[in-house]
Every structure is written in C-alpha cells, then in structure tokens.
Amino acid sequence: MIQSSTSIMKKERQMLIMKQINLHNRALSSDLSMLLNVSEDTIRRDLNELAEAGKLVKVHGGALSKSYQFSYSTVNAYASSAKQVIAQKAASLIKKDMFVVIGGGTTVSELIRHIPMDISATFFTVSLLTALQLCDHSHATVIFVGGTIAKTSQISAGGEVISRLADIHADLCILGANGISFNEGITESDMETVQVKRAMMKASKQTAILTISEKLDSVQRVRVCDLDEINYLVTELEPDSGELKAYKRDRLTIM
Incomplete structure (x- = not known):
C-alpha cells in the first residue's frame, strides 16, 4: 500500500509516480495528488522534472507513459x-x-x-x-x-x-x-x-x-x-x- 505521508521523499515519490504511469499508461495529476497525499503543485513539479529527464510525456492535467505514445516497439514497455x-x-x-x-x-x-x-x-x-x-x-x-x-x-x-x-x-x-x-x-x-x-x-x-x-x-x-x-x-x-x-x-x- 502506498504511504500516505507528506514526508515521503521526493525520489521515492517520483518512483511511485512512474509506477502508476507505467502500470496504467497514463495518470491524472489530481489522482496522483490524492494517492500520494501531496499538493497538485508538487505533482506538477515532479511531472515536469520527469518529463525533462525523458521518463514520461507531460500532457494537460497529467502524464503519459513514453512507450504508450510514441512507438509500437515494446522493448522498453512495462512488464x-x-x-x-x-x-x-x-x-x-x-x-x-x-x-x-x-x-x-x-x-x-x-x-x-x-x-x-x-x-x-x-x-x-x-x-x-x-x-x-x-x-x-x-x-x-x-x-x-x-x-x-x-x-x-x-x-x-x-x-x-x-x-x-x-x-x-x-x-x-x-x-x-x-x-x-x-x-x-x-x-x-x-x-x-x-x-x-x-x-x-x-x-x-x-x-x-x-x-x-x-x-x-x-x-x-x-x-x-x-x-x-x-x-x-x-x-x-x-x-x-x-x-x-x-x-x-x-x-x-x-x-
């Protein structure tokens, strides 16, 4: 079960964000905010950082898995x-x-x-x-x-x-x-x-x-x-x- 504490470390939080996005192909900022018990502003900053690192695709209101959007190659697909x-x-x-x-x-x-x-x-x-x-x-x-x-x-x-x-x-x-x-x-x-x-x-x-x-x-x-x-x-x-x-x-x- 995901920890519901605001003290969750940034690195761990971003790992949990990536897990949700890879598992479901996409995630809404509002859902991630509730799941991790942090503000949507915090989630948006995390998504921006992860997007800049090339780990996901930032879209309005949330993010997409990279493998889901750009290519039908499944080499790097989750699971x-x-x-x-x-x-x-x-x-x-x-x-x-x-x-x-x-x-x-x-x-x-x-x-x-x-x-x-x-x-x-x-x-x-x-x-x-x-x-x-x-x-x-x-x-x-x-x-x-x-x-x-x-x-x-x-x-x-x-x-x-x-x-x-x-x-x-x-x-x-x-x-x-x-x-x-x-x-x-x-x-x-x-x-x-x-x-x-x-x-x-x-x-x-x-x-x-x-x-x-x-x-x-x-x-x-x-x-x-x-x-x-x-x-x-x-x-x-x-x-x-x-x-x-x-x-x-x-x-x-x-x-």
Whole structure:
C-alpha cells in the first residue's frame, strides 16, 4: 500500500509516480495528488522534472507513459515479459477471415507482433498506432475509425466515432484494461474512453480483455462493463491460478 505521508521523499515519490504511469499508461495529476497525499503543485513539479529527464510525456492535467505514445516497439514497455505471454495466448483467438475490433496500448501492440503476418482478417481500430502496426500484415485489411484524437488516451473519440462503430458487426473485440476488479468489473480513468470502449464491445459478438496480473483488483474512476459482459480474460497467469479464482464466471473463459 502506498504511504500516505507528506514526508515521503521526493525520489521515492517520483518512483511511485512512474509506477502508476507505467502500470496504467497514463495518470491524472489530481489522482496522483490524492494517492500520494501531496499538493497538485508538487505533482506538477515532479511531472515536469520527469518529463525533462525523458521518463514520461507531460500532457494537460497529467502524464503519459513514453512507450504508450510514441512507438509500437515494446522493448522498453512495462512488464514486457508478462505482455509477451498474454500476446501468445490472445493471438490464438484471431482466426482467418474474422472481423476484429481492436484497441490500443502496449499489450495490444505486443499482441499484434504475435499475429501471423499472412493472416487474412479485417481489423477496425480507434488507435492510429495500432492501425500503422497492423499495416505490416500484408494480407490484413486495416480500417482506422477516425475522429478527434483524445490526448490522454491516444485514441479517436467522440460522437462520430461511436456512430461509425455502431455500423460494424465484428466477431471479436480486443481491449486492454486500465483497471479490473471482480466487484467493479472493467474500469477506465475517463468517460471519453469508456464511451468508445463500450461502443467497440457493442459492435462485436465477443469481447476479450487483456491485462497483466498487476492490474487485478485495481479500480479506476469510471466503469466500462461488468465481468459478465466479457467472454475472455487473458493474463500471463495460469488459468487455475489462485489470483484469478474470484474472476471466474459461467460465460467467461480465463486464458
């Protein structure tokens, strides 16, 4: 549990800030302020210093993980070995001639690296980086569902995007999770991202959630869906792991 004392040392505080940003790909200054029990001014100074050191990307109201924004290389991605295991499992869900709605993030990026290069499938995505990475698959059809790019989540969002997703009838939706809890389900840090993810799920027959086990039992601000609304939960753990026992549901396959 994170220490809630204002006496927390600057170096330790910045390490905790980096852990939160790497774990969830992004963080709001207000959330970090509450978590570490320091002022938002202190958090802003920390974020500025970390940005100047090249450790994160400072944005309005918070910060992004560098690996999340600029490149689909996962060499320096947080928990990269766990994400490779997840990718190997999740790649088995994608079959020939499928229509797949797919999100963004470093775990999804690792998944794309494990999808056979010669697969013939159609991919719809709201992530520009995901679209560019999928273009390396010569037999895949890649459709970017474009709109205004949300600076915090790095995906296209808004009414036009949700409307376009409503016209899609896909076989599978693949999403990362910012937070996941057996009580609260899948959660996100902002409503804009939640609305897009809900539309992606609604556009698909089945939904797969990919997450490293470190995010289990974590809750963000806004709920995306209950666990009963997803079909696959993919982590790096063995399906019968004790950490996953509380997540078992009748219609949910744990991989």
